[in-house]
Amino acid sequence: MIEIPKTYDPTEAEQNHYARWEERGYFAPEINKDPSAPVFSIVIPPPNVTGSLHMGHALQHTMMDVLTRYKRMSGFRTLWLPGMDHAGISTQLMVTRQLKKEGLSRHDLGREKFVERVWQWKQEYGGQILKQIRREGASVDWSRERFTMDEDLSRAVREAFVRLYDDGLIYRGNRIVNWCPNDQTVLSDLEVLREPQKGKLYYLRYPFKSGSGSITVATTRPETMLGDTAVAVNPTDERYKELVGQTLILPLMNREIPIVADDFVESEFGTGAVKVTPAHDPNDYEMGVRHNLEQITVIDQFARMTEAAGAEFAGMDRYKARELVVEKLEELGLLEKVVDYEFAISKCERCKTVIEPLTSTQWFCRMDSLRDRALAKLRVDGTPRFGPQVPYEKVYADWLENLRDWTISRQLWWGHQIPAWYTADGKIIVARSFEEAKLTAGTDELTQDPDVLDTWFSSALWPFSTLGWPDETDDLKTFYPTTVLVTARDIIFLWVSRMMMTGLRFMGQEPFADVYVTGTVLDKHGQRMSKTKGNGVDPLEVFEKFGVDATRLTLASVGSTDTRWSERQVESYRNFANKIWNATRFCLMNSDGAESVADPFAGDLPLHDRWILSRLNKTARDVNEKLAQYEFHGVVQTLYHFFWDDFCDWYIELSKATMTAETDSPERRTARARLISVLEQSLRLLHPFMPYLTEELWQKLPVDHSQLLHPAYAGAEPTIMLASFPQCDDALVDERAEAEMQAVIDLVSRVRNIRAEMSIKPGEQIQVMIAANADLQTVFTASADQIARLTRSDVSIDGNAEMPRASARAVLTGGAEVAVPLEGLIDFGQERERLLKEKEKLQKEGEKLDAQLSNQEFVERAPAEKVEGLRARLADIAQRTTALDQMLEALS
């Protein structure tokens, strides 16, 4: 007899197994020895090197690990590739802050020293998250861990850049861009947040050059008027039609500016006349290009006014300048009015500083051809297949359709420096290396572009750069395209779409077939968890409190819908883990002799064994089908109820008499072996979700572990990780056994109900008399001992027996009747009440069915089997009602 503690303590299992799995190479695809094995691969969305684990990671990693472990057990050559992102801005900020504490700026160190310092920082503090990923139980292949700044990945970045440049997709240009005055870098449109902002709308008067009158424009940013080079009106606006082409005098600057006509202007807004500041507003920039207007930069990269804004303003902060401009215009009588106004303002996604639109020379990536290919892939092949398809496929397609050029350069030091060099006379040489650039230029007097690439540029290459691209490595050939990408919805544009575009461009194939978008774990009030709000729940604390496996079940249940965090939920899965532990404990306590049974389910089987095999195989079928559809929530429900309800509540109880018999016997050994076999298969089904608990218990079972390994892993040191994932054996699905077992379950439940309602003491032995039709009588007779045990009664089954008047009675589906004789204990009035209540319930249902069946149209149009089903139910109800009537009569 093997005895384990009464309560599952996750800590031990969590400490025991991970290192062993990793050391033995179970995570690496090489463990699979079947040369013809199908391939499953998945790349981790690389977490930031600065990051630490949050609920979103834990959620995604759980789902990825479930899929990976499931496929591995199913015999796939499985790779889940881990790694990290260098996270340009975040990391640079982190180190800059560290330097600041030492009283230094990055400029004090210089670029080279600073970058060295960042690497040092990474060495010391970076990658916390990698340890945390281990804690989650994630079966990633650490031997293939990658970092976006690794030399081989950097080479891939340069290669991609050069190819895109050579094909004319990357260009350098002077355009208006999003500038963060705090981070001192340009940002792409996706890194800019739009937030509603309460502000003011200022109405300014610009006088005509002719000397009389003025035109009024409305603006939220009066300080930019210093850089105005035109006023625009809609060409169809009757009010201004004749003024187009006239000249205005820009106040304060005394600059002559024209009135131009442009469709962009909405006549209904403000005064219908717009001041145009091409250097400081994206729309005005476009208008400026259309009308060939001068760009006058009046705000610099520190958000201060420039010389061009005039001596009085030069060097002044933009908001101070705003006050001064307003003040001066008011003095001049040129401020018509100021009204409260709410508008959207652009902020830096990272530091929340208000973005300053500036014209600047940057590197851009032209997206149209990349986009067209991705859209074609979606429309022609339906790739990627989004899960859930609604709404993500549309969101993805809409975004692609409206895609604009991508600003890819960043004014940072940490990142992939742009592989472009300039000759002394300003010629641009784009090359894979300095050596190559020198050859092309014919000189070594070259200066490399100081900018680095957007972090997302290297992330976009992740599914193939991590596998060795641009070299044609075995890994690349084997694992690309990957099978599925699991991610949160907020990076569909930033990352998913870009991987798709670069994958199609460089590999000629999509980087992943499926995209599974997870839901979001919200706090208990339905708010997004965020650092600034401080409402996040730390997954590590939850692991600590309830165990990793319970947390994983909770997270897997989230699936693709947003869900509020509930600790109760984790607690209930913790209880489930304990239930599994104890069921195993019971099996182990009664396992002697089991190992000697060669084939536990050979020969004719009693009902409960046929039933559990049917339930088990249906469960396996369900789980396999649902996992193929990424229905994580449904799989968890299926497993939970199979294990707890079917296996624990019924199968174990039904088997107890035999398996806990005092003395050894072939029957006892067989019963024990059967129980252990079903348990063992259940553990395998549960393993992808609960890796630690299942491994811990599986190892303890008295079974021949090596026989259970999937053939692809034959010869490996046994682990449940490499055991075959159960498949449904259709021959074992037995509907008849399920129906018969259901009758037994109903019978037992009804007797227990009588016990409870009649307040019969739990320990008290009762009589149960059963009368049933021939079929059911056979079933009940075969299970009589079990019925007796489960209801604590002496059971007699006789189709013709007279039921004593003084009994509590019940009528079951199929026409079986039960009586519990209670001579002297029964209150006839109370029993009548009980039966009447029962009859009423039946009648209600009967009436509903009757109404439906007497509807001619229903009978004609509904499927015949539907109608038949209802008729059968109605007949059953009628029969039971009659039986109840007889009982009631006997009582009166």
Added chain:
RNA sequence: GCCCGCUUGGCUCAGUGGUAGAGCACUCGCUUCACACGCGAGGGGUCACAAGUUCGAAUCUUGUAGCGGGCACCA
């Protein structure tokens, strides 16, 4: 402004054109020889609202309301 999602028992969520589900919470009874992180028995919902399609709608359509999200160049 445009687009989308959600609204099911007290709470958190499944679900589906044909008799409303789970977990937790609640009530009653249990130291029944695996488990009180448990066992047994219960109570509780006109599936947001309105109209429509249908033999039949909580499930499909449209509209309304509340909540949430995404996109957007109205100064």
